[in-house]
Amino acid sequence: MVKFVVVLFALSFFGIQSYFYLNQRELMYFPSVERVHPRDVGLLDVGEVELRTDANVPLVSWYGKAKPGVPTILFFHGNGGAVSHRAHRFRGLMAEGLGVFVLGYPGYGGNGGQPSEASFLDGALRSYDYLRGLGISASDIVIYGESIGTGVAVQLAAQVDAKALILEAPLSSAADVARQHYPYLLVDLLMKDPYRSVDYIEDIGMPLLVIHGDQDRIIPIEHGERLFAKAKDPKSFAAIPGATHNDLHLFSIDAIAREFIESIH
Numbered sequence: 528m529v530k531f532v533v534v535l536f537a538l539s540f541f542g543i544q545s546y547f548y549l550n551q552r553e554l555m556y557f558p559s560v561e562r563v564h565p566r567d568v569g570l571l572d573v574g575e576v577e578l579r580t581d582a583n584v585p586l587v588s589w590y591g592k593a594k595p596g597v598p599t600i601l602f603f604h605g606n607g608g609a610v611s612h613r614a615h616r617f618r619g620l621m622a623e624g625l626g627v628f629v630l631g632y633p634g635y636g637g638n639g640g641q642p643s644e645a646s647f648l649d650g651a652l653r654s655y656d657y658l659r660g661l662g663i664s665a666s667d668i669v670i671y672g673e674s675i676g677t678g679v680a681v682q683l684a685a686q687v688d689a690k691a692l693i694l695e696a697p698l699s700s701a702a703d704v705a706r707q708h709y710p711y712l713l714v715d716l717l718m719k720d721p722y723r724s725v726d727y728i729e730d731i732g733m734p735l736l737v738i739h740g741d742q743d744r745i746i747p748i749e750h751g752e753r754l755f756a757k758a759k760d761p762k763s764f765a766a767i768p769g770a771t772h773n774d775l776h777l778f779s780i781d782a783i784a785r786e787f788i789e790s791i792h
Contacts, residue, residue, distance in 0.1 A: 562637025563611035584639040593626025603676030609636035619781035644720035678722030735762040740770025
């Protein structure tokens with residue numbers, strides 16, 4: 528009987544691990560696949576930009592120009608929705624005079640390809656090169672990541688020059704998040720897209736702002752604090768009292784971002 532129970536437990540345990548390994552990207556990415564034009568959500572000063580991957584897959588992204596003399600935000604959103612679900616970020620940031628480019632991820636918003644850490648980072652590099660190709664200097668580009676997009680932003684900032692890096696509700700690593708929510712999973716062995724920002728943050732030499740809600744239960748504020756502790760100066764941390772993971776934009780963080788950018792000399 529004991530042997531039977533042990534065998535049953537082992538089969539169940541490894542069955543769960545196998546299910547996670549095979550289906551983890553479906554559990555990690557929640558794209559909206561509908562293609563929406565900026566004007567459909569009232570963004571008349573924002574247009575579509577089509578980037579191309581090595582496999583000639585188009586990545587439709589959105590871009591709104593900055594006011595003269597004001598930097599451009601290169602924005603990487605979280606794992607849910609699509610660019611169209613960040614219309615409020617365009618409004619908030621562009622109201623501050625900032626330009627905004629939001630990458631359309633593979634598999635999101637009608638784009639081809641599949642979501643993954645590698646495909647997101649490839650798109651990030653292409654979007655950075657696109658802005659540079661428009662004549663926007665590195666000193667006028669601010670790399671901005673939201674949630675899982677902070678994993679993309681950190682890796683990009685470790686490879687390119689920019690004015691600053693802003694991380695909104697960042698994860699120290701996707702494995703750390705998964706371990707907190709699913710302690711029974713062997714995430715360190717099984718995770719395909721680990722987004723180990725904690726391994727890259729020390730390589731970044733630009734000014735850093737971390738914004739995190741102190742009531743975030745999806746990616747607790749300890750993640751942001753861990754990254755902040757390992758980052759080089761100059762750096763700032765904005766802990767937002769009462770904010771959770773999905774309502775940070777309701778706490779005037781666009782103005783916080785603008786004030787931080789203006790403080791950089």
